[in-house]
Amino acid sequence: MSEWWTYRPEDFLLFSPRVYWRMFELQNEALWSLHLVTVAAGLAIFMFLLRRPNRDSGWIGLLLAALWVFVGWTFLWNRYVAINWAIFYVAPLFAFQAVVLLIAAIMPGGLRLDRRDVAGWTGLLFAAAGLVLYPLFPPLVGRPWTSAEVFGIAPDPTVIVTLGLLLAARGKLLPLLFPIPSLWCLLSGVTLWTMDDRQAWLPLVMVAIVLAALGLRSLIRRSAS
Amino acid sequence: MTISRRTLVQAAAAAAAAAAILPAPAIGQATAPMMRPIPSSGEQIPAIGLGTWITFNVGDDPALRDECADVMGVFFEAGGRMIDSSPMYGSSQPVIGYGLDRLGRPETLFAAEKVWASSSADGAAQLERSRSFWGVQRFDLVQVHNLVAWEAHLQTLFEMKAAGQIRYVGITTSEGRRHDLFEKIMGSHPLDFVQLTYNIVDREAEEQLLPLAAERGIAVIVNRPFRQGALTRQLDGHQLPEWAKEIGTTTWAQFILKFILSHPAITVAIPATTRVNHVRENVAAAYGVFPDAAMREQMAAYVRDL
Numbered sequence: 355m356s357e358w359w360t361y362r363p364e365d366f367l368l369f370s371p372r373v374y375w376r377m378f379e380l381q382n383e384a385l386w387s388l389h390l391v392t393v394a395a396g397l398a399i400f401m402f403l404l405r406r407p408n409r410d411s412g413w414i415g416l417l418l419a420a421l422w423v424f425v426g427w428t429f430l431w432n433r434y435v436a437i438n439w440a441i442f443y444v445a446p447l448f449a450f451q452a453v454v455l456l457i458a459a460i461m462p463g464g465l466r467l468d469r470r471d472v473a474g475w476t477g478l479l480f481a482a483a484g485l486v487l488y489p490l491f492p493p494l495v496g497r498p499w500t501s502a503e504v505f506g507i508a509p510d511p512t513v514i515v516t517l518g519l520l521l522a523a524r525g526k527l528l529p530l531l532f533p534i535p536s537l538w539c540l541l542s543g544v545t546l547w548t549m550d551d552r553q554a555w556l557p558l559v560m561v562a563i564v565l566a567a568l569g570l571r572s573l574i575r576r577s578a579s
Numbered sequence: 580m581t582i583s584r585r586t587l588v589q590a591a592a593a594a595a596a597a598a599a600i601l602p603a604p605a606i607g608q609a610t611a612p613m614m615r616p617i618p619s620s621g622e623q624i625p626a627i628g629l630g631t632w633i634t635f636n637v638g639d640d641p642a643l644r645d646e647c648a649d650v651m652g653v654f655f656e657a658g659g660r661m662i663d664s665s666p667m668y669g670s671s672q673p674v675i676g677y678g679l680d681r682l683g684r685p686e687t688l689f690a691a692e693k694v695w696a697s698s699s700a701d702g703a704a705q706l707e708r709s710r711s712f713w714g715v716q717r718f719d720l721v722q723v724h725n726l727v728a729w730e731a732h733l734q735t736l737f738e739m740k741a742a743g744q745i746r747y748v749g750i751t752t753s754e755g756r757r758h759d760l761f762e763k764i765m766g767s768h769p770l771d772f773v774q775l776t777y778n779i780v781d782r783e784a785e786e787q788l789l790p791l792a793a794e795r796g797i798a799v800i801v802n803r804p805f806r807q808g809a810l811t812r813q814l815d816g817h818q819l820p821e822w823a824k825e826i827g828t829t830t831w832a833q834f835i836l837k838f839i840l841s842h843p844a845i846t847v848a849i850p851a852t853t854r855v856n857h858v859r860e861n862v863a864a865a866y867g868v869f870p871d872a873a874m875r876e877q878m879a880a881y882v883r884d885l
C-alpha cells in the first residue's frame with residue numbers, strides 16, 4: 355500500500371458501530387437459551403478450580419476447544435466475515451486454537467490449571483470478569499441488553515476467559531496457546547477503539563496483562579537460573 | 580449580498596461554460612435533477628449518485644438490508660442513477676444486488692464498480708464475482724480502486740471496453756492521495772472517468788486534476804463529499820447563512836453538494852447514506868439553482884471562518 359502513512363485505523367473500519375452491535379443481537383436471538391448452558395459451564399470451571407485446584411483439568415481444555423470452534427463457526431464464519439473480509443483469515447485461527455486446546459487437554463501434562471502465582475490469580479480474576487461482568491456492559495454503555503456479549507456465544511468474553519485461565523495454567527503446549535487469543539484481543543480492542551467504543555480498553559488491557567505476566571515470569575525464571 | 584438574479588444568471592452561464600458539450604440546461608429545472616454529460620460519450624447522467632462504503636455493508640442482517648433497499652428505492656424515485664461500490668466494501672455488493680432485486684431491477688441504474696486486486700487475473704475473477712453479486716449483465720463503469728496494480732488492470736479494462744463487456748473505464752483515489760501519479764495516468768491513458776475527493780474544505784483537486792479532467796474530456800466522480808459524515812457533523816451546530824436560501828439550500832448537506840456540483844469539471848457526486856430522508860435531501864441538491872464562481876468563494880470562506 356503506498357502512502358501508507360496517510361491512512362488512519364478508521365480508514366480500515368468497513369462497518370458502522372450499529373451494524374457491529376446488530377451482529378450480537380442477531381447471534382443472541384438465534385442462539386438464545388444456549389447462553390444459560392455456556393455461562394453455567396463457565397461457572398462450573400470456576401467452582402472446580404477454586405475447590406479442587408489440583409485435580410485433572412483436561413475437561414476444561416476440551417470445553418474451551420469446543421467453545422472456540424462454536425464461536426469461530428457461528429459468529430466469525432457465519433456473521434462477522436460478511437461485514438469484514440479480514441475475518442476470512444482470522445476464523446481459521448479459531449479452529450487452530452481449538453485443535454491445540456484439544457491436544458493440550460488430552461495429552462498427559464498438556465494443560466494443568468493449578469498455577470497460583472500473582473499472574474495466575476490475576477488471570478483468574480480477569481477470566482471471572484469475562485464470564486460475569488461482560489454481559490452486564492450494554493446498559494452501562496447505552497446499548498440494548500439484547501446486544502450483550504456472553505461467554506461461549508461471543509468472541510471477546512470467550513477469548514478473555516480463555517486467556518485468564520491460561521495465565522493460571524501450566525503445560526508443555528502453553529506457549530502455543532497464548533498468541534491467537536492475544537492477537538484477537540488486540541484486533542478487537544483496536545476495532546472497538548476505532549469505533550470510539552468505551553469497551554475498547556478491556557481486550558487491550560487483557561493483552562497488556564498477558565504480556566506483563568509472561569514477561570515477569572520469564573524474568574523470574576532467568577534470575578532464578 | 581445581492582445574489583438572487585445575478586446568481587441565477589451567472590449560474591446558468593457557469594453551467595454552460597462548465598461543459599461545452601452540455602446540451603440540456605442544467606439550471607432552473609425543478610422537475611429533473613441537474614444532468615451532466617460523460618464527455619467521452621455525451622451520455623447524460625444525473626449529478627448525484629449513491630456511495631455504498633460502510634453504509635451498505637450490513638452483512639446478512641435482514642432488517643438493515645431492507646433499509647438499504649429503501650434508500651436505493653428513494654434514490655431511483657428521485658431521479659438518481661449512479662451507484663458506486665467496490666469489492667473492498669464488505670457485503671455492500673450483495674446488498675446492492677438484494678436492493679435491485681427488491682426494486683424490480685430499475686432500468687435506469689448506472690452501475691459503477693471497482694477492481695481491487697493485486698494482479699490482472701485476480702482482477703478479472705473478482706469482477707466476475709462482483710457482477711454476480713450485483714446481478715447485472717455488465718457494469719457501466721469499472722474503476723481501478725486506489726490505483727492498485729493500475730497498469731495491469733487498465734489494460735484488461737480497456738480490452739473489456741473494446742469487447743463491449745463494460746462501457747466506461749476509470750481510476751480512483753481519495754483524500755488527496757497519489758495525485759501526482761493520478762495526473763500522470765490521466766495525461767497518458769484514454770480514461771472515461773476519474774474518482775477523487777473534493778468538497779468545500781478539500782479543494783486540492785481544483786489545482787491540477789479538475790482542470791486536466793476538463794481539458795482531457797474525463798468525467799469526474801466526487802467521493803467523500805461530506806468527509807464521511809465528519810463535515811456535516813461539524814457544521815451541524817452552526818447556522819446556515821441567510822443567503823443560502825438564494826440557491827435553495829436548507830441544510831448543510833445541500834450547501835456542500837451545491838458547492839461541489841457547481842464546479843464545471845464535476846460530473847457526479849456520490850454521497851453515501853443509510854437514511855431515506857438523507858438520500859432525498861442529497862438528490863434534491865441536484866435540482867434548482869447553483870452558485871456562481873463568486874458565490875462559491877463566499878461559501879468556502881463562510882465555512883472556513885466558522
Ligand SMILES: NC(=O)c1ccc[n+]([C@@H]2O[C@H](COP(=O)([O-])OP(=O)(O)OC[C@H]3O[C@@H](n4cnc5c(N)ncnc54)[C@H](OP(=O)(O)O)[C@@H]3O)[C@@H](O)[C@H]2O)c1
Pocket residue numbers: 629630631632633634663664724725751752753774801802803804805806807808809811832833849850851852853854856857858860861
Ligand atoms: N478510493 C475510493 O475509491 C473511494 C474512497 C472513499 C469513498 N469512495 C466512494 O465515495 C462514497 C462517498 O464517500 P464516503 O461514504 O466515504 O463519505 P460521504 O459520502 O462523504 O459521507 C457519508 C456519511 O455522510 C452522512 N450523510 C449522508 N447524507 C447526509 C445528509 N444529507 N445529512 C447529514 N449527513 C449525511 C451519512 O450518514 P447517514 O447514514 O446518517 O446519512 C454517512 O455517514 C463512498 O460511499 C464510496 O462509494 C470511494
